[in-house]
Amino acid sequence: MDPTRSEAKYECLLFDLDDTLYPLSSGLILSCRKNIQDYMLHHLKIEESKVPQMCVDLYKEYGTTGAGLKALGFKFDDDEFHAYAHGRLPYETLKPDPVLKNLLLSMPQRKIVFTNADKAHAVKVLSRLGLEDCFEGIICFETLNPPTELKNEDFADSEGANDVEPKVRILCKPSVEAMEAAIKIANIDPRKTLFFDDSVRNIAAGKEAGLRTVIVGRSEHVPGADMALESIHNIKEAIPEIWEGEHQQDPNLPTAVETVVRA
Numbered sequence: 001m002d003p004t005r006s007e008a009k010y011e012c013l014l015f016d017l018d019d020t021l022y023p024l025s026s027g028l029i030l031s032c033r034k035n036i037q038d039y040m041l042h043h044l045k046i047e048e049s050k051v052p053q054m055c056v057d058l059y060k061e062y063g064t065t066g067a068g069l070k071a072l073g074f075k076f077d078d079d080e081f082h083a084y085a086h087g088r089l090p091y092e093t094l095k096p097d098p099v100l101k102n103l104l105l106s107m108p109q110r111k112i113v114f115t116n117a118d119k120a121h122a123v124k125v126l127s128r129l130g131l132e133d134c135f136e137g138i139i140c141f142e143t144l145n146p147p148t149e150l151k152n153e154d155f156a157d158s159e160g161a162n163d164v165e166p167k168v169r170i171l172c173k174p175s176v177e178a179m180e181a182a183i184k185i186a187n188i189d190p191r192k193t194l195f196f197d198d199s200v201r202n203i204a205a206g207k208e209a210g211l212r213t214v215i216v217g218r219s220e221h222v223p224g225a226d227m228a229l230e231s232i233h234n235i236k237e238a239i240p241e242i243w244e245g246e247h248q249q250d251p252n253l254p255t256a257v258e259t260v261v262r263a
Contacts, residue, residue: 009241010109010212012188015135016173016197017115017122020216021100021232022129024198026093032085036065039084044074063178063201064116067170082118082141089121096130099233104134107242113138114182114195116172139182144171174201179209194239196232200224214239 015021019029037055040046046054058068066081104111111134115122118141126132171178183190190210197203198217204224206213215225216232229238236243 008108009192009244010194011192012110012112012186012194013107013242014112014114014182014186014188014193014195014211016199016202016216017113017117017125019198020196021113021131022094022097022125023231024217026090028089028091028093028125031089035085035088039081040065040069043076043084044069062170063172063174064170067172070168070170078141078145079118082121086118086121086124091124091128094125094128096128098130101130101134103233103235104131109242110186110188111135112186113140114173115140117141137186139185141170141172143185144178144181173197174199174205176205176208179205179211183209183211194242196229 022028033055037051040051040055041048055065058065058072062068062071066078066085069076113122113126113135115138119138122138122140123132126135126138171181173179183193191212193211194214195203195206195211196214196216197206198215200215200222203213203215203222207224207226213225214227214229215222216229218228219230221228227239229235
């Protein structure tokens, strides 16, 4: 390494997907929420008047509505749920983003997507944006919740436990445990990793896990955020140190463990 050049400040960039790599104005998230509510109504037979507020409350408490439904004891297939939530989304509103693609490709660090969504949705979004070749891998629902590791937790009162459905815990943002799992899966040093997300809760959890954090979609800082980006396209002006120094990776160090889902 040239002694006149400083060591890179960051070794890895961890990006949320929805409303981070594309704007909220795309409408995907609102459509997804409507699909989830329809699933709750028609497949889980939840009373229609309770569905909208229940959807919001579960998202707030558990990170995703699906995780909240599982925690309450509702039984459904995760793949079926994700296919229903994402299968009818207006992906056509997402257009190729060559500006962001060039920015990402110019960054010398490892780049990984970290989303609560399933793999199929993540791959579809990246493809529509033209960013499928910009990331080393994707940490998604399947990565954090492999079928063999999903654990049922019976209700504390064992008496009559067979009369109720077991609760299933889904690992997802914004739990600090999910952040720590992603750090381990990607084999990264959190102190040298920038985490980009549009969620204030996710940013706070990332900070607690030791990551350097960037809130996206806001011009002002929020609790736990080291930096703020009004748009992901402003990244070079706001964080020029990404391009400073010389990034060298130990060739003997795996870029990510095998459980990272490849884009």
